[in-house]
Structures are given as C-alpha cells and as structure tokens.
Amino acid sequence: MSEDAPHHFPTATVVLDSRILLTSWVEGRATHRLGMLDLHTGQWRVLPGLRGMLRDALVLSGERALVLTDHALTEIDVTAAETTRRLTAGIGKYNTSLRREGDDVVAVGNSAAAMESLVSLSTMTLWKRRRRSPHPLDTIPEGAARAGAARLLHHGPELLVAATQIRESAPQRLLVLSSEDLSEITSVDFPLGLNSAHVVGDGVIAVGPDVGRARTLTVMPGLIPRVSDSGSLPLAELVLMANESAADLRKKSARRNPPRTVYRDHRLEPGDELAAVTGRRITLENCVAARAAHRHERPRIARVQITDLELQSSSLNGAVLEDVTVDGLRCPHGSGFLFGCELRRVTLRGRVRGLILNPTLDDPDTETTARYARWHRERMQDPEWMLDLTDATGDITIRGYPSRFIRRNPELQAVVTAEAARTLDWRAIDPGRSSLRIALQELVRSDWEDVTLIADTHGARAGDDLRYIRQLRSSGIARAD
Secondary structure (H helix, E strand, O other), X not given: OOOOOOXXXXXXXXEEOOOXXXXXXXXXXXXXXXXXXXXXXXXXXXXXXXXXXXXXXXXXXXXXXXEEEOOOEEEEEOOOOEEEEEEOOOOOOOOOEEEEOOOOEEEEEOOOOOEEEEEEOXXXXXXXXXXXXXXXXXXXXXXHHHOOOOEEEEEOOOEEEEEOOOOOOOOEEEEEEXXXXXXXXXXXXXXXXXXXXXXXXOEEEEEOOOHHHHOOOEEEOOOOOOOOOOOOOOHHHHHHHHHHHXXXXXXXXXXXXXXXXXXXXXXXOOOOEEEEEEEEEEEEEXXXXXXXXXXXXXXXXXXXXXXXXXXXXOEOOOOEEEEEEEEEEEOOOOOOEEEOOEEEEEEEEEEEEEEEEEOOOOOOOHHHHHHHHHHHHHHOOOOOOOEEEEEEEEEEEEOOOOHHHEEOOOOOEEEEEHHHHHHOOHHHOOOOOOOOHHHHHHHHHOOOOEEEEEOOOOOOOHHHHHHHHHHHHHOOOOOOO
C-alpha cells in the first residue's frame, strides 16, 4: 500500500480455494477496494465498487465467489474481477460471518447479534431470519496454549498458526508451531495487531487488521519442506511477482489520485511553533497540540497556507492559529472538533467538511479549563478579527465565537443575537430538515453574544438550511447583514 493510504478501516483477509487471496483497503479519501491476489501467478487485481470493508468470503462454483462487506453481500466473477449480483435488503449492516447452510443457502450474521439471515444463492434474496446458530469454537491444544496461543488461525497437518491475543487490534505475536509436536518453528511480532494468517505454498502469509496502516502483508516462506500444489509458485518467488504487480497498480492509482503528504504522530509541545509552511494535499494523522501552563507557551501555528488539508484522528485543541489560510478542509471521524483555539486572521476557503469550532476547552484538570477560559476572555478584548468565512462553504459549526470577529458571506450565513433568541418567537419557524435550529437552542442556554448560522450548500438539507435562514431574516430574528 502507498504511504498515504487512509487508516482506521479494519479488514478481514480470506484465501479462496488456495488460489485467490482477498483483502480490502481504502484509496483516496473514502473509496473501498477489494484486492485479489492470484496465488499461482502473483498478480494483483482490484475490484472497485464495493461499499464497506471485506468481512468474509466463500468460493462458489463456476469461478464465482461470495463477498461479505459491511453493507452488502456481493457475488463476484473471480476471473473477470467484476460484480455480478448484490444483496443489501434485509440482511442488515456490519455482518462479520458467512457460512454455507446447504447447496443453495448461506447464513449471514454477526457474532454479536442474536439473529442471522439465510440467503438463497439461486435468487440472491433473503429467505428468512432465524436465531443465530452457535459457532463451534476452535480448541487450542494444550501445548500451543502453554506457548502463548490465545487464538487459532490455522491448524493443518504440518503447521499450527496462532495469535497470542484474542483481540485482533492488540499488539501480539504470531506463533508458527509444528503440528506434530507443537514445537516453535518461528514467531513474529505484530505491534499493530493481527487479523489472519494463511498457509500458502511453502509458508505463511499474515495480515494485520488495518492494511492501510500496515501497508504490507507479512510473508514467511520456507516453513514447509515441500509444496503440495505444484501449480503454485514458491512463496519467495510469489512475493517478488506480487510486489511488482502492486507497484504497477500504485503507479496507475497515483495518476488518477496524486499522492498526499501524510504527517503522522506529531505533537506540538508547549513553546513549539509551526511557522511559514505552504503545501498542497496534506493529511495530519494522530497529530496533537499539548496544553500550556502559560499563555506565551501555547503551541502556535503561524503563517501557514495549505490547499486541501485533511485531519485524521488529530486534535489541535488549545493551539494558537495566526495568519493561517486553508483552501479545502476535511475532518472525518470527529477530528474537526477544535476546542479552545485562539484564532487570529484565520481564513477558510473552498469546501469545509465536519468543522466545529468552540472557544472553551474542557480538561480533566479544572485549573487548565479555567486558565484557557481566562485566555479566551482576554482575547475578546482585542478587536483583531478571528475568522474569514466569506469564500467557504460546507459543514461548519461556530459555537461561542462572536460574529463581530467573523467575516461572513450573507448569502449563506446569518447572525442571531442572544437578545433576539430570548425575546422573539424563533420556535414558531419550521426548520424543515435543517439542523440549524440546534444552534439557537444552544444560544438560549449559553452565555454567547450571538451565533452564526451557516447553511451547508453541499448537504442533503441545503434547501432547508437556506429557507430557514431566509425565514429568520424576514421575521426579524436573524440580523440583516
């Protein structure tokens, strides 16, 4: 996988009939891919168009296979690498297991759910729902348990392969033991977790739960003296062919989606400053700002201009942002909650997704919370503008930053003062599907001066947002900018 592959998308990895290895990942920002590795030739193929990550798979007759993802049960043509049929209705979401119940029936279920779905293969429709059948548990041999095995991944005539943790995402070791006497042949540490391990050819292919994060499959060749399938390549040779094939796919993908620059696991300590930075297509992953004991020590980001910025599991809470311009911002998985930041001449342009700004910083340490609240009150005495939204669109929520510090686009944004919210009947106005009324409810319960309402013109409720703002203005509740 490429260096900028998105993380936080766990996948299963399945081997079909000793011929095809299936796994999944995310490309770009949210495009799911099913990878198909031919274990005879070492060639990768990619099946696009799936929704959700791979959870399980079954081989069918006629070069077909069933693929279970988070949101669907899909039949694929393995030879052509294309989808032939798909079922979503009635089987629910986030299923994890796929099991044959007969020649024409498969059971789809989740190990945490009480019910499972029986699906007819001939019609690709839901047959009925029933209480989930108990799954037989793999018995771990006593000798393997003494070696630390907690989860059985493979038990064949030559090798026993196990993990030392039940939970896939926990740091653990992969144990490869002899099936004959359970003596250890080799072991490998997996600090990012371990999803599965498959005996292929003369060795083992092991995979972590998050292929995008690990970026590689782990291969251990030469563990078995002979290869039972004479049509397969030796595993060491298969690795070379698969890596060449993967490199070709990455080149093609890079032409469609230029790679992003990813900064991971950075921490701005008290007194640190990130300054004079210009860039494009940047992702911050697991990047944070530390709390400061003194105002002059607050982590500072200054004189920065970025086009297409993405925050992944990152938090800049409490930082000072000064002379920052961002053209295009995406904040998935709750990374857009920016609390306790001091803003000075921050400009947002283009589409913004998932940004919530709040000047308060709630810390487990009450003294820290009070300290940041005092700094915010001091900043409010400075007339310098904070935020320019005149050229920004999208999903933006402003809590507690007064409108007098915000440059706005009156066509998409409106201001309701605290006095208007207390004295005028804004509750009589029907918001439709707009969620902007929530901001007025928060305004009534808070000590804010006012609130800036921002219509998301890219969302499904765009018409309701704009209509609600117009009605608030025409009723004299929203200020006429």
